[in-house]
Amino acid sequence: MKISDRFQMALRNLVRRKSRTVLTVLSVVIGASSIILMIAFALGINQQQKDMVESFGGLTSITILTENNGGSTKVDQASISRLQSIDGVKVVVPFKSFYSEIKIEGEDDYSLDSQIQVMPDDVIDKLTGDMFSSGSKMARSDDNKIILGSEVRPMKMVREGGGYYGEPVEDFDYRGHKYFIRLGWQDENDDGVNFGNENQENGEEKKPTYADIPVEISGTLNSKSFVMGWSSVINESLYKKLQKEDKKLESPQLNQNFGPDGKPVEIKNDGQISYDNLNVVVEDVEKLEDVEAAIRKAGFQTQSSAGSAEEIKKTSMIVTLILGGIGSVAFIVSAIGIINTMLMSIYERQKEIGVMKVIGASINDIRSMFLIESGFIGFFGGIVGLIISILIGSLINKLAQGSGIFMGGGEDAKILLIPIWLALVGVGFSSMVGVLAGYIPARRATKLSAIEALRAN
Numbered sequence: 001m002k003i004s005d006r007f008q009m010a011l012r013n014l015v016r017r018k019s020r021t022v023l024t025v026l027s028v029v030i031g032a033s034s035i036i037l038m039i040a041f042a043l044g045i046n047q048q049q050k051d052m053v054e055s056f057g058g059l060t061s062i063t064i065l066t067e068n069n070g071g072s073t074k075v076d077q078a079s080i081s082r083l084q085s086i087d088g089v090k091v092v093v094p095f096k097s098f099y100s101e102i103k104i105e106g107e108d109d110y111s112l113d114s115q116i117q118v119m120p121d122d123v124i125d126k127l128t129g130d131m132f133s134s135g136s137k138m139a140r141s142d143d144n145k146i147i148l149g150s151e152v153r154p155m156k157m158v159r160e161g162g163g164y165y166g167e168p169v170e171d172f173d174y175r176g177h178k179y180f181i182r183l184g185w186q187d188e189n190d191d192g193v194n195f196g197n198e199n200q201e202n203g204e205e206k207k208p209t210y211a212d213i214p215v216e217i218s219g220t221l222n223s224k225s226f227v228m229g230w231s232s233v234i235n236e237s238l239y240k241k242l243q244k245e246d247k248k249l250e251s252p253q254l255n256q257n258f259g260p261d262g263k264p265v266e267i268k269n270d271g272q273i274s275y276d277n278l279n280v281v282v283e284d285v286e287k288l289e290d291v292e293a294a295i296r297k298a299g300f301q302t303q304s305s306a307g308s309a310e311e312i313k314k315t316s317m318i319v320t321l322i323l324g325g326i327g328s329v330a331f332i333v334s335a336i337g338i339i340n341t342m343l344m345s346i347y348e349r350q351k352e353i354g355v356m357k358v359i360g361a362s363i364n365d366i367r368s369m370f371l372i373e374s375g376f377i378g379f380f381g382g383i384v385g386l387i388i389s390i391l392i393g394s395l396i397n398k399l400a401q402g403s404g405i406f407m408g409g410g411e412d413a414k415i416l417l418i419p420i421w422l423a424l425v426g427v428g429f430s431s432m433v434g435v436l437a438g439y440i441p442a443r444r445a446t447k448l449s450a451i452e453a454l455r456a457n
Contacts, residue, residue: 028381378434
């Protein structure tokens with residue numbers, strides 16, 4: 001008997017008993033959708049944990065403790081070159097950070113809450129296209145461009161009681177607005193026109209308390225970039241422009257060095273920017289611990305997410321096994337249903353089995369025919385289960401996006417993740433369960449005596 005004949009007979013027998021086939025397939029659908037959704041939920045939890053760590057520096061980022069943050073490393077070209085020479089290091093990122101509001105023109109209550117990082121132009125050049133969710137990096141000469149971090153979101157300041165709090169704004173049109181960086185602070189009672197009047201007490205000219213420097217959003221980064229999610233990036237040209245404006249303020253924000261009299265002291269550095277922080281980005285998260293050990297061996301003090309990465313792996317494995325185990329219970333029930341259906345089919349088709357044996361069908365032909373039948377039940381159940389899982393997953397993810405009901409409810413929040421490999425495993429596992437469940441009935445069919453089978457009613 002040809003293999004094509006066995007497939008045709010298996011399909012014909014399933015169609016002939018539609019009601020029983022549909023009910024059996026339905027039990028497989030429940031099992032398949034249960035295990036796919038359970039594993040998808042585990043993958044979603046794992047991804048949220050990774051995204052959270054990425055937003056605070058990343059699973060591939062190592063912080064070098066410099067003189068600015070409790071260490072002894074000087075941020076100079078010698079340190080950068082030594083770190084870059086270590087095997088497994090992808091890029092060394094020196095930066096200088098400060099906090100400043102990115103305001104929206106014409107919208108006084110709105111701002112983009114962000115820490116701003118100044119980076120060397122040659123480091124910004126290493127931002128590649130796949131690290132951007134929109135836009136691109138700025139040119140070295142651009143002194144009015146800023147790149148937003150992946151977690152930077154517009155906030156609306158809401159007054160409550162005696163203070164303010166920021167309320168996230170969803171569905172924000174970034175292209176439809178103009179922006180500026182505000183240095184210093186604005187007095188609510190300041191009318192903005194009295195700068196330059198003399199201070200009546202000492203006769204000195206009164207300086208402004210703030211300055212607004214117009215900027216354009218060059219692009220928005222995603223989680224693949226080596227920039228912390230809550231930070232935005234500016235180049236050296238814009239930072240030098242900000243420094244000039246900052247010096248005109250009553251309380252300069254970018255010059256935090258003060259003399260004995262409490263007044264800011266300007267550092268003369270011949271136009272060079274003094275970076276005070278260092279991050280090392282490794283090529284692969286799997287190499288994080290080895291690279292960090294090599295960096296420490298070279299004499300640097302470090303902090304990293306190595307412990308977090310390992311903890312995420314363990315947590316992910318445990319959660320996946322638990323939820324996968326729960327989903328497997330439904331598969332066991334569906335397997336019992338397939339066995340029951342195939343045994344009933346054998347009892348009803350004893351004469352057909354007897355005739356097949358009489359006309360020369362081999363034991364392998366009969367066995368494979370019933371295995372194909374049960375495999376079809378598992379396959380069809382897996383396909384329908386996958387479709388239902390995708391629909392349920394899409395619905396839950398839409399509810400999660402922009403809501404506070406689910407953890408991590410942002411614009412890209414995904415509580416359930418169904419990658420291609422999970423879809424293939426779900427359908428493949430369903431088919432395999434169908435074949436295995438059909439083995440016992442198929443074996444019984446091969447042992448039937450041809451004469452007894454022909455005598456059966």
